[in-house]
Amino acid sequence: MTIVAAASGDAALLFIEIGAVALALSLLARLAHRLGITAIPFYLLAGLAVGQGGVAPLDVSEDFISLTAEIGVLLLLLTLGLEYTGEELRYGLRTGIGPGLADAVFNFTPGFVAGLLLGWGTTAALLLGGVCWISSSGVASKVLTDLDRLGNRETPTVLNLLVIEDLAMAAYLPVVAAVVAGRGLGATTATVVLAVVVVVLILFVALRWGAQLSGMLAGGSDEALLLAVFGLTLLVAGLAQQVEVSAAIGAFLVGLALSGSVQARAGALVRPLRDLFAAIFFLFFSFQIDPGSLAGALVPATALVVVGIAGKLGSGWVAGRALGIGRRGRLRAGSALVARGEFSIVIASLGVATADGGDLAALAAAYVLLSAVAGPLLAKYAEAVPAVGLRRA
Amino acid sequence: MPDVTETPLPGVGVRHEFTTSSGERLAVLSYRSGRREVVVYDRDDPDAAVTVLHLSRDDTRTLADLLGATQVSEALTAVQQQLEGLAIDWIMLPARSRFADATIAEGEFRTRTGASIVAVVRDETTIAAPGPDHRFQAGDVVVAVGTSQGLAQLNELLVG
Numbered sequence: 001m002t003i004v005a006a007a008s009g010d011a012a013l014l015f016i017e018i019g020a021v022a023l024a025l026s027l028l029a030r031l032a033h034r035l036g037i038t039a040i041p042f043y044l045l046a047g048l049a050v051g052q053g054g055v056a057p058l059d060v061s062e063d064f065i066s067l068t069a070e071i072g073v074l075l076l077l078l079t080l081g082l083e084y085t086g087e088e089l090r091y092g093l094r095t096g097i098g099p100g101l102a103d104a105v106f107n108f109t110p111g112f113v114a115g116l117l118l119g120w121g122t123t124a125a126l127l128l129g130g131v132c133w134i135s136s137s138g139v140a141s142k143v144l145t146d147l148d149r150l151g152n153r154e155t156p157t158v159l160n161l162l163v164i165e166d167l168a169m170a171a172y173l174p175v176v177a178a179v180v181a182g183r184g185l186g187a188t189t190a191t192v193v194l195a196v197v198v199v200v201l202i203l204f205v206a207l208r209w210g211a212q213l214s215g216m217l218a219g220g221s222d223e224a225l226l227l228a229v230f231g232l233t234l235l236v237a238g239l240a241q242q243v244e245v246s247a248a249i250g251a252f253l254v255g256l257a258l259s260g261s262v263q264a265r266a267g268a269l270v271r272p273l274r275d276l277f278a279a280i281f282f283l284f285f286s287f288q289i290d291p292g293s294l295a296g297a298l299v300p301a302t303a304l305v306v307v308g309i310a311g312k313l314g315s316g317w318v319a320g321r322a323l324g325i326g327r328r329g330r331l332r333a334g335s336a337l338v339a340r341g342e343f344s345i346v347i348a349s350l351g352v353a354t355a356d357g358g359d360l361a362a363l364a365a366a367y368v369l370l371s372a373v374a375g376p377l378l379a380k381y382a383e384a385v386p387a388v389g390l391r392r393a
Numbered sequence: 394m395p396d397v398t399e400t401p402l403p404g405v406g407v408r409h410e411f412t413t414s415s416g417e418r419l420a421v422l423s424y425r426s427g428r429r430e431v432v433v434y435d436r437d438d439p440d441a442a443v444t445v446l447h448l449s450r451d452d453t454r455t456l457a458d459l460l461g462a463t464q465v466s467e468a469l470t471a472v473q474q475q476l477e478g479l480a481i482d483w484i485m486l487p488a489r490s491r492f493a494d495a496t497i498a499e500g501e502f503r504t505r506t507g508a509s510i511v512a513v514v515r516d517e518t519t520i521a522a523p524g525p526d527h528r529f530q531a532g533d534v535v536v537a538v539g540t541s542q543g544l545a546q547l548n549e550l551l552v553g
Contacts, residue, residue, distance in 0.1 A: 083404035091401050141404065150405060151422050151432030153440040159403045264425065329440030383441075 017058055021050060025279050036146055037376045038139045040341045041369045043279055047286030048365075054291060065284050071234075072281030073346055074251040075274040078233045080137065080166055081255020082267040086207045089256070092163035099157065099319035100164030106311035108133040114304055115360075123179050124356035130172055131348050131364045132308050136341025137162045139372060143336050143379045154329035157319040158336050169343060170199055170249050173350070177246040180350055195245040202236075202250070206257035214262040225262070226269045229254070248346060278342065285345050286365050288352060293362040301366035308371060309378065312337040328383070335382035339375025344368050429453045481536065482544040483514075484551050488531035492551055498525035506546040508539025 028042035050058040084092075111132030115125025140162060144150050174195035182188040217228050233251045240250030258266055286294075316334020320326075325333065348364030351357050395411045402408055402422070410420035410432075418439060422430040431446040448456060486493060492500050503509055513520045513527065514534040520527065529535070537547055 088401055088403040092403055137404075148442065148445045150402065151408065151420055151430055151442040151445055153410075153434070156400050156402055156408070159405065163403045325440050326438060328438050332441070 014060060017060060021046070021058065021283070022279075025283070029279075038136065038142065038339070038341055038372050039279075040136075040138075040282055040345070041372045043282035044286040044345075044365050044369060047283040048289060048291050048294065050283070051287040051289060051291075058287075065280065065287070068277060069281040069284035069349075070247075072274075072277035072279070073248050073349070074233055074237050075270060075277050076281070076342055076346065077248045077252040078229075078255045079267060079270055079274045081252040082258060082263055082270070083137075084163060084166075084256065085259060085263070086210060086256070089163060089167065089207075092160045093167070095323075096160040096164040096319075099161055099315065099322055100168065102318040103161055103165065103312075103315035104133060104168065106314045107308060110304065110307045110311060114300065115356075118300065118359070120356040120359070121354070123176075123182065123354055124351055124360050126176055126179060127347055127351040127354075127360055128363065130176065131340065131344040131360075131367060132304060132311075134165050134169060134340065134343040134347070135162060135312065135337040136339045136343065136372065136375075137166065139339035139341050139375055140336050143339070143376050146376075147380060149332065149336070152329065152332065154316075154320050154323075154325045154333040157323055157325065158316070158333050161315060161319055161337060165343075166252075170203070170252060171196065173246040173249050173347070174199055174240075176347070177350060178244060180354060181244060191244050194243060198240065198243060198245045199249060199253070202240075202253045203256070206253050210257040210259045213257055214259045217258070217266075218260075218262050222265065222269055225265060226273075229258070229266045229270060230273070246350070281349075282342075282345060285349055285361065289362050289365055290358065293358060294366055297359070297362040297366040301363055301370055304363075304367055305370045305374060308340070308367070309338050309374065331382050332379070335375070335379040337375075338378050339372045340368055341372050427453075431456075478540060479538055480541045480544055481511075481538050482548065484535045484537065484548050486529055486531055486533045486535060486551055490529075490531065490551055492529055493531040494529065496526055496528045497523060500550070502537075502547055502550065505550065506539065506543040508537045508543035508547045510535055510537050512536040 024046060025039075025043060028046060029039040032039035032042050049055050108129040110129075112125050112129035114132075115128035116122075120128070140158060144155060144158065149155055175192050178188055178191035178195050181191065217225060220228075233254045236254050237247035237250035241247035313331060313334035316332070316337055317330040320330030320333045344364055345368060348361055351360050354360070395414070397409050397411045400408045400410070406422060406424040408420050408422050410418065412418050417436075418434040420432040420434070420442075422432060424430075427450045429448040429452075431444075431448065432442040433444040435441045435443045497510055511522060513523050513529070514536065515530065515532070535547075535551060537544060539547065
C-alpha cells in the first residue's frame, strides 16, 4: 500500500481511477464477447484513450502499473504452458516441425523485411518479425470453439502449429531478449548461448521431473496450490531474468512442468488471475503509445496484415496438405491462425525501450488491432468463399 | 470392429474417429474436462463436421447406456450359455463395507466363496484381472465370476 500511496500522493484518487478503468474494461470484454472476437483490441484502444495524449489521461504511478503488467505477461505464459501435457508436446514436435518451419518462413520474414524497409535497426526488425509470426492461441481456440470446428479433421494441424509456435517462442524470446540487451557481438553471442542452454536445461528438468514436482504440490488446499504456483512462477521467472534469459520463458516452463491433476487445478485457479493482470498488461502497453504514431502506423500495418493473412493461409495449406486434408480444410486451418494477439504484444513490449521502440509498439498495436478483428471474420467466411472455386477439392 | 484412429488435440483432449459400415465418418471428441462431442463429417468435405452433438458427463453416460445396454446383456447371455453353471455379477462396494480399504488377498474371497474377482471398475477406468495386492476403494464396482451360490456369498461379504 505504501507504494501506491507514496507514488500518487492520494490513494483515494488512485482507487477511483483504477476502479473506473476496470469497469470500463469489463464493459469492453462483454462487448467483445458479444461480437465474438477477443477483447485484446478493445483493451489496446482503452489504453490509448487513458494514455498520454489520449482523451482521458490517467494520473497513475507508472511503477505500479508496469509491475502489474509484467506479472500479467508471466501469467499469460504460465497458463500457456499449463495448456499442454508433455506427451502433447512430444507429439507436436514429432509431426509439426516441417509445417512449423514453413509457418516461420511465411510469417516471420515479411515482418523482418518490413522492419528493415522502414529503416529500423536489426533488433527492432527481429522483433517485428516475431510480432507478425506468432498467432494468437487464445483467438484460435475461441474461433474453433465458437464455430464448432474442434471436431474437424484439420483442427489437429491448427493446434499442433500453435504448439510449435509456442515452443519456438521458448527459443525466440530469450534470444531476442539477449539481442535487445546487446552489448557488442561477443557479449550478445555469449548471452544467447547461455539463454539457449538455460532453456534446454529447464525444459529437460520440467519434462523429466515434472511429475515429482506436481506430486509435491498436489496435497493441500486450492489456496495453498495457488500461492505455490504463483510463487514458483515468479521465482523461476526472476531467476531466468537474473541470468538474462527472458522471465516470460521461465514462467512458460513452470507451466509445462506441472502435469496431471495439479495441471488442471492450477489452470483453473490461475486463469482468473491471468485475465485480470493480462488486461492491465494490454492496457499499459498501449498506454505508452502516442495516438498520433498509431495513426501513422495504420498504413504499414494494413499492408503487413494483408501479407500476414496470406502467410497464415499458406501455413495452414502446408500443414493441412501434410496430413492429407482437402483444400477447403486447409483454408479453414489457415484462417483460424490469422489473428495475432497476446504474444505479438509480449514480443513488441520487449523492444519498447530500444531506439525504434515507439514505432514498433505503435505498429504492433495496429497490427494486432486489425488482425484480431479480421481473423475471426475470415475464419467464419472461409467456409463460404472458396466453396464455389474448390467444390471438387 | 472398424479401425478407430486416435488423434491428440493439444490443450483440448483426444479425438477418436472411424467409418461406420454404411460409410459415414464419425468421431468422438473427449475433452479433458470430461465433456464429449459426437461429430459426423460431411460426405462432400470429409474434413468438416456437419453434425456436432455436445454432451455433458451425464449425457455421455445416458447415451452410452442406451447404445451399450443391449450389447452388454447379449454378451452376458453368451458367456452364461458358454459356461454352464457359471454366472457374472457386478457388486458395488459401499463405504460401510469392511473391505472398503482391504486388498483382494486380505479378503480371501476365493477361498471363502469360490468366486473369482475378474475386474474392478473404478470411476471410468477398468482394472482387468486385478492382482491379489489390489486394494479396494469405496465405490469400486467388483466384477466377479462364480456359481450363483458363490456370488451370493461374495455379495454378502462385500456389501453386508
